[in-house]
Amino acid sequence: MTTAANAGRFYGVGLGPGDPELITLKAARVIAEADVIAYHAGVNKQSYARSIAADLIRDGVIEEELRYPVTTGSTDHPGGYAGALADFYEDSAARLAVHLAAGRTVALLAEGDPLFYGSYMYMHDRLSADYVTEVIPGLPAFVAATAATASPLVRQTDVLTVLPGTLPEAELARRLADTDGAIIMKLGRTFPTVRRALAAAGRLGHAFYVERASHPEQRWMPVEEVDETSVPYLSLIVVNGDSLNGQRSRIAGEVVAPTSRPVAQAAELLVVGLGPGPQNWLTPEATEALAEVDHVVGYGPYVARVPQREGLQRHASGNTVEVDRARFALDLALRGEKVAVVSGGDAGVFGMAAAVFEAAEDEQFAGVPVRVLPAVSAVQAVAARAGAPIGADFAVVSLSDRLKPWTTIETRLRAIAEADLVLAIYNPASRSRPDQIAVARKVLLEHRRADTVVVIGRDVGRAEESLTVTTLGDLDTDSIDMKCLVLVGASATRVTPSGQVWTPRWVQ
Structure with a gap:
């Protein structure tokens, strides 16, 4: 100052x-x-x-x-x-x-x-x-615009999202599908893209175009009636939360779309792994499946990775309601709906596949066939980035003790260390359990040398990706969180002069 x-x-x-x-x-x-x-x-x-x-x-x-x-x-x-x-x-x-x-x-x-x-x-x-x-x-322009249309924008627990029309079409469509009410700013030349995104999100019929809000030249009309060649920059679109009224039910408190009436023939429920992140790591089989279903069910960040298209209903929920989510998807399939439950990485590796089969044990879902589509798992992605650290026998363990006691995790860590297996550690640390990776390191050091090779992969496949090669003795456990996957090598695991990590196929 x-x-x-x-x-x-x-x-x-x-x-x-x-x-x-x-x-x-x-x-x-x-x-x-x-x-x-x-x-x-x-x-x-x-x-x-x-x-x-x-x-x-x-x-x-x-x-x-x-x-x-x-x-x-x-x-x-x-x-x-x-x-x-x-x-x-x-x-x-x-x-x-x-x-x-x-x-x-x-x-x-x-x-x-x-x-x-x-x-x-x-x-x-x-x-x-x-x-x-x-x-x-x-006073923001969108407040005057909603007053012009004289229709409520959001009510009670509705979520309002303000979006720039300059977003990529796919991103705009996804965000429109995932919110209740919306305001879209910055139109002008972006209008054709915005209109397509509204259609893909199933919101076009409830979207209103407002030009020069509160100005003497103000005009408004349904977006479907707008001449896209005459849209000025000083215009916006209002999407009312009322457009979804009466169309929602819940998964463990999370807002989702409703089910229909039961039918004679249940549909096949697909459980789809999305891979660790990059779109080009999504398998062609998964892409084809997601293009054909009418409902996508999953943890919010994973549902967000599925491109929005017209007719697709998205049902996102929190990270700790896996079985509730699975029951909801099974109920949709029981009623003849085409449904995909999505999961990050491979759905069968600490993913939604097991939760779906757990929920499917309920006899009411006996008639619902379940098919799991394989995908690239996080351990595969990190290992490929590092070289070939899982080229020999390896084990996979999650440090999360939400579904199993920590004593069981320690017992398994000791057994893996004694067996001299390469170890892949999922869920190494979180805000609620930041010290477990440090305890795991201490347990492993009881049976492994301090110079044992360790690989830390963070956000592998994403723009923020990083890969660190260190040793068990030098491992900085304070730097590890839920975005990381940790690979602890076997006694034979080695590092090349260029820094790549690999484990021989033979036992030494």
């Missing part, structure tokens, strides 16, 4: 969506008293923010128009579109800083709310650390 006693104050002034009567009293006062009024303007366009506040700007006040050099991704700037905007924001901040340093009060006008998808934020980032700054909130 600047120490200059005479430095001016910087205001980010929210103006609301367009109707001057929606400007707050505080915003009106700040505008009327400011020494400098600043506002952004598009290429070859008048500033919309200034037009909203025009009657409040006094004669003779200093005005700073911050005109964008470019509004699309096409530019001759050596840094491209991002570089052109970065330079523009730096220059704009420098212009405002001159006034602030001279002791003038600067009010930067912002449509809607200054901190909601607004240009003000870029000035805030550059000036708030050096000058006293105050943000005057404004």
Whole structure:
């Protein structure tokens, strides 16, 4: 923060969506008293923010128009579109800083709310650390838009999601399918993509397009009726949570879609492993199965990995209701619905397959056939990244004691160590049990040398992937969490000069 006693104050002034009567009293006062009024303007366009506040700007006040050099991704700037905007924001901040340093009060006008998808934020980032700054909130455009449609957006426990239309189509469709009410901003040229995403999510029939909310030129209509060639940037889409009213039931407290009536012939229930993460590690068989089912059931982050398409219903739930989730899927299949239960990695390795068979022991599900589709497991993924550490006999253990006592885990660790098997450790640590991996290391060191090779794979297959090769003696257990899979080598496991790990096929 600047120490200059005479430095001016910087205001980010929210103006609301367009109707001057929606400007707050505080915003009106700040505008009327400011020494400098600043506002952004598009290429070859008048500033919309200034037009909203025009009657409040006094004669003779200093005005700073911050005109964008470019509004699309096409530019001759050596840094491209991002570089052109970065330079523009730096220059704009420098212009405002001159006034602030001279002791003038600067009010930067912002449509809607200054901190909601607004240009003000870029000035805030550059000036708030050096000058006293105050943000005057404004009415967001989507509030005026929902008022225009006069239909409730969300009720009670409904979830509202605000989405930029610039998201990739598949991501947009998934998020629309996974929420109750939604607001989609930043339309314009993105509108055709947004409309396709709404259709894929099954929300198109309940989506309303609102243009210039609260402005005299405001208009709104169902998205299905919009001419996509005439959609301005100052428009948005409202998807009411009411569109899902009466269409939901629950899995152990989690909201999901309902079942239909029982039928004479149950459908086959598929249990599908999605692999550790990358889409190209998903098997063609799994891809084909997911393209044919009408329901996907699973833990939220895994359901989120399934591309949304028209007609697909998604049923996400928490991480500790596996059997409830399995019963729900079996009930859907019993009623003739095409269902896939999804699981990360391979569904048969600490995944949903066992939970489905556990739930299927209930005689009411005796007529539901279950088929498990294999997938790449986390242990395979980490081993492949490391080299060939599981090229000989190996064992797999989960350190989670949620379904078995810790004494049983310790007994198995000792047996594996005594048998000199390579060991893959799933669920090595969590917030509720951060010390178990340290205890496991101590148990293993009772039977293994300190120089035993250890591989730690974190987020393997994802952008944040890391692979660490260390030893049992040097293993930093504090750095390990649920995102990791740990491979502890056998006595014969070795490391090549290039750092790859492998275990000979023969017993030494």
